[in-house]
Amino acid sequence: MAYRIFVDGQEGTTGLRIHEYLAQRNDVELLRIDADKRKDPAERARLLNAADVAFLCLPDAASREAAAMVDNPNTCLIDASTAHRTASDWVFGLPELSPQQRDLIRSSKRISNPGCHASSFILLLRPLVDAGLIPDTLTVSATSITGYSGGGKKMIEQYEAGGDARLQAPRPYGLSLAHKHIPEMTRHTGLAKPPIFMPIVGPFYKGLAVTVPLALADLKGSPTGSDLHRVFAERYQGERFIRVMPLSDPATLESGFFDVQANNDSNNVDIFIFANDSQALLIARLDNLGKGASGAAVQAMNVHLGLDEATGL
Numbered sequence: 085m086a087y088r089i090f091v092d093g094q095e096g097t098t099g100l101r102i103h104e105y106l107a108q109r110n111d112v113e114l115l116r117i118d119a120d121k122r123k124d125p126a127e128r129a130r131l132l133n134a135a136d137v138a139f140l141c142l143p144d145a146a147s148r149e150a151a152a153m154v155d156n157p158n159t160c161l162i163d164a165s166t167a168h169r170t171a172s173d174w175v176f177g178l179p180e181l182s183p184q185q186r187d188l189i190r191s192s193k194r195i196s197n198p199g200c201h202a203s204s205f206i207l208l209l210r211p212l213v214d215a216g217l218i219p220d221t222l223t224v225s226a227t228s229i230t231g232y233s234g235g236g237k238k239m240i241e242q243y244e245a246g247g248d249a250r251l252q253a254p255r256p257y258g259l260s261l262a263h264k265h266i267p268e269m270t271r272h273t274g275l276a277k278p279p280i281f282m283p284i285v286g287p288f289y290k291g292l293a294v295t296v297p298l299a300l301a302d303l304k305g306s307p308t309g310s311d312l313h314r315v316f317a318e319r320y321q322g323e324r325f326i327r328v329m330p331l332s333d334p335a336t337l338e339s340g341f342f343d344v345q346a347n348n349d350s351n352n353v354d355i356f357i358f359a360n361d362s363q364a365l366l367i368a369r370l371d372n373l374g375k376g377a378s379g380a381a382v383q384a385m386n387v388h389l390g391l392d393e394a395t396g397l
Contacts, residue, residue, distance in 0.1 A: 087389060090115040090131045092150050093141030095122075097236055098164050101378035102139055109396045129153040132161075137385050140164060151194075160193045160388055162381050168196040169268040176272055177384035178203060179393065180323055181210060189387045197384065199265040200376030201228045201283055202272070204294035204368035207326065207353055209273040211319040212312065217303045218275075224296060225280040226269075229254065229344055231290035234372045243287070255285045291345030292372040298364045309359025312366070316355050324394060325375065325383070328355045347371050351379035351397045 089112045093099045106112050115135055121127040132138045133156040140147040140163040147165040154161060168174040175192040179185050189195055198206070205226050212218040232243045243251055263281055270278045300306055313331045320326040329336075333356055336342055347354060348371045356367040370376050375383075379397055386393040 086111055086113040087136045088113050088115055088134060089385075090117075090135035090138045091141060092117075092128060092132060092138060093146070093164075096141050097233060097240070097373065098377045098381070099139065099141035101373055102141065102381055105378060105382045105396050111391075111395070125153070132156075133159055135159055137162060137388065139381055139385075157193070160195065160385075162195045162197055162384055162388075164197040164377065164381055166199065166264045166268075168194065169198065169202075170271045171196065176268070177380065178206065178272070179383065179387050180207060180320065180326055181272060182214075186387050189384055190390065192388070195384050195388065197377070197381045198272075199268060200230065200234055200292055200370070200372040201263070201281070201294060202265040202268045203376055203380065204228065204292060204353070204370055205265075205269045205279070205281075205296070206272045207355065208294065208296050208366045208368045209275065211315050212303075213274040214319075215315045217305065217307055217312070217315065218298075219304060220274055220276040222275070222302060223277055223280065224275060224298075225282075226294055226296045227282045227284065228292060228294040229284045229286050230292040230372050231288045231345070232285050233290045234292070234376070235285065239285075240289075243289075252287050254287070256282055257285060258283045286344070288345060290371055290373050291348050291369075292376055293342065293344045293367055293369045296366040298366065300359070300362055300364060308361075309357055309364055312359065312364060313357050316357065320355065325351050326353045326355065332358050342367065342369075344369065347374070349374065351375045351383060351394075 091099045091102055115131050132154050137160045140150050144165045144167040147163050147167040174194040174196045175188045177195040178198045232239050266278050316328045347369050351374050354369045358365040383393050386395050
């Protein structure tokens with residue numbers, strides 16, 4: 085029997101990509117809403133409650149509204165918005181977060197999909213916090229460079245229209261120090277203080293890399309780069325979507341440049357540690373529309389349904 089899936093907000097960037105993933109599968113039945121009923125609360129509620137899994141690809145307020153429409157206890161919601169990522173009654177949909185996370189995703193009917201910047205940051209910091217190497221009181225900084233698709237339809241249209249020379253250069257933003265991913269970046273790493281976070285939009289469609297600089301003397305026990313690498317290798321051993329690259333990756337050092345787009349069109353995350361005797365740069369690379377959004381949502385659905393989590397990915 086096919087699983088019934090509904091995407092509320094299927095016309096957006098994330099929703100469209102989820103549809104692309106699922107349209108290739110014969111184990112799901114996509115429930116579709118007529119174009120003239122997309123804003124009809126009764127029809128949306130009917131489809132939400134008819135689904136085994138419903139993806140909410142909506143702005144925060146609309147996601148909260150949609151979640152309140154669901155009274156079928158068998159409907160699992162996977163929310164791609166920011167609305168529920170730190171809510172205590174929603175499970176964070178990052179299977180690699182901890183050894184217990186897959187069981188939580190399987191058993192929950194309310195799953196919040198991680199943000200793209202946050203996924204990379206959390207996958208870099210959580211293992212080191214859990215290992216006791218990073219004190220939870222440490223003030224951590226991070227820089228993320230991402231393709232413009234992460235800004236949604238309006239930003240994509242702006243870049244693809246051309247004619248604005250300013251768009252040819254990287255564009256730092258989040259200068260209010262209140263980026264919407266910061267609460268989940270803090271909560272799900274175990275840090276006691278929010279990171280100092282600088283996101284940057286680049287003049288390319290997709291691809292994302294988060295970089296975290298560390299002074300090794302600030303860490304507990306003053307670990308070496310090899311110590312950090314060992315923690316990541318042990319934590320992510322057996323994870324099919326996470327690759328821990330060689331310490332101070334020779335291929336990257338040889339080229340002299342880091343390829344932000346190397347994981348595009350995949351659900352993969354690459355973890356890099358570049359280190360000398362006193363400092364380290366941690367980098368996590370992913371496709372902001374794949375593991376950073378739609379791919380992560382489908383992976384969480386697979387885990388929840390007890391399927392091979394790589395199905396369709």
